[in-house]
């Protein structure tokens with residue numbers, strides 16, 4: 001199968017990093033990273049539902065999938081609002097800028113669809129993710145008690161998007 005068109009990348013120190021839309025052939029690698037990253041991973045078929053959508057992107061290094069992001073846009077009182085639903089990087093490839101590149105590309109995809117704000121949920125205890133989102137201009141909005149199956153609270157974070165860019 002032909003490879004997807006690559007996504008335009010922000011500057012990164014991660015040599016050889018490529019971002020593109022996810023394909024069916026990526027799903028096993030995506031699911032393995034998900035399972036290594038979260039105590040309550042999404043099931044495999046949850047990823048299938050997002051195939052072909054502009055907000056499901058994978059990052060490749062040396063032709064290996066090393067991370068992914070899933071974002072979509074929903075209507076809230078008639079206005080499009082972006083939602084970052086899932087983001088993870090292989091544990092051996094963290095701290096290289098892969099997560100930042102994926103998030104930046106997802107924000108660009110959301111901005112292209114006309115949304116002017118983005119939200120996400122993050123575990124209160126997830127300090128690396130919270131730092132990443134703060135660096136990207138997300139602010140804490142509110143806490144949702146008992147959001148996760150194990151009883152942990154979620155922090156809802158939001159960021160406005162300028163009309164002309166999805167990058168930070």
Ligand SMILES: CC(C)(COP(=O)(O)OP(=O)(O)OC[C@H]1O[C@@H](n2cnc3c(N)ncnc32)[C@H](O)[C@@H]1OP(=O)(O)O)[C@@H](O)C(=O)NCCC(=O)NCCS
Pocket residue numbers: 013014037038086087088089090093094095096097098099100101121122123126128129131132135
């Ligand atoms: C959160 C997550 C996606 C971040 O991915 P990542 O690829 O490590 O992210 P980055 O490399 O872009 O940034 C991580 C850190 O590395 C630093 N970094 C980035 N590029 C770097 C480089 N070239 N050299 C040195 N450090 C670098 C960043 O400044 C950042 O530092 P900080 O933690 O002090 O903010 C990753 O930790 C992960 O998969 N966690 C488990 C799943 C998860 O929690 N997902 C979020 C759910 S809401």
